[in-house]
């Protein structure tokens with residue numbers, strides 16, 4: 183039954199997508215190729231990436247549980263998985279969760295787990311806005327932004343313990359240090375270049391999914407109108423470049439955004455799924 187509902191959703195989304203095919207969106211042109219993690223750092227393989235993500239996600243879930251509304255969780259998963267299917271890592275174990283927190287935030291965990299808070303969802307007006315935010319988070323996973331930051335900081339975080347041991351020994355002390363470091367990153371934030379890259383590539387993924395490309399800019403405008411002192415946005419503002427700066431950076435993509443601005447917003451479907 184669940185599977186049928188999901189396929190039906192994909193059916194709807196596929197026809198919307200077919201109507202607005204996007205052959206010309208080249209994501210590679212938008213990637214920061216200058217960034218590189220030092221060769222000396224041990225490569226973290228995909229199964230390890232997924233396991234690290236699971237461990238970090240369970241700590242984050244300890245801080246804020248999921249909203250106990252299966253219909254809402256299913257809806258956000260449908261939108262997120264449809265977007266993830268448009269990317270070059272469609273086969274990761276993607277899962278999306280709405281956290282029961284009044285603050286406005288969203289974050290991605292290595293390996294394909296993405297959380298959005300109830301507070302942010304409540305401020306949104308359409309599925310295109312939701313897609314814009316989820317696509318931004320999907321890019322963090324695709325580009326391994328958190329994983330690379332964990333890798334980069336591992337030497338300091340592990341204080342002498344080997345990364346290899348931390349990766350293999352899931353119950354061990356070294357592993358614990360690595361996961362604690364990975365979890366702390368969500369209060370420190372990523373590099374600004376990673377955030378701006380997630381914005382640039384995120385709007386492309388949302389457009390590929392058949393959504394109005396202005397979904398993410400629209401959410402950024404909502405955030406810009408809020409008071410930075412508001413406790414609901416304090417962490418989001420601390421860990422991300424200011425909304426005005428992010429909007430300014432997206433201005434350079436205006437031609438692309440305009441080309442896909444007439445795509446689906448799905449405000450009614452969003453309202454029906456989120457506000458009941």
Ligand SMILES: [Zn+2]
Pocket residue numbers: 318319322377380
């Ligand atoms: Zn981000």
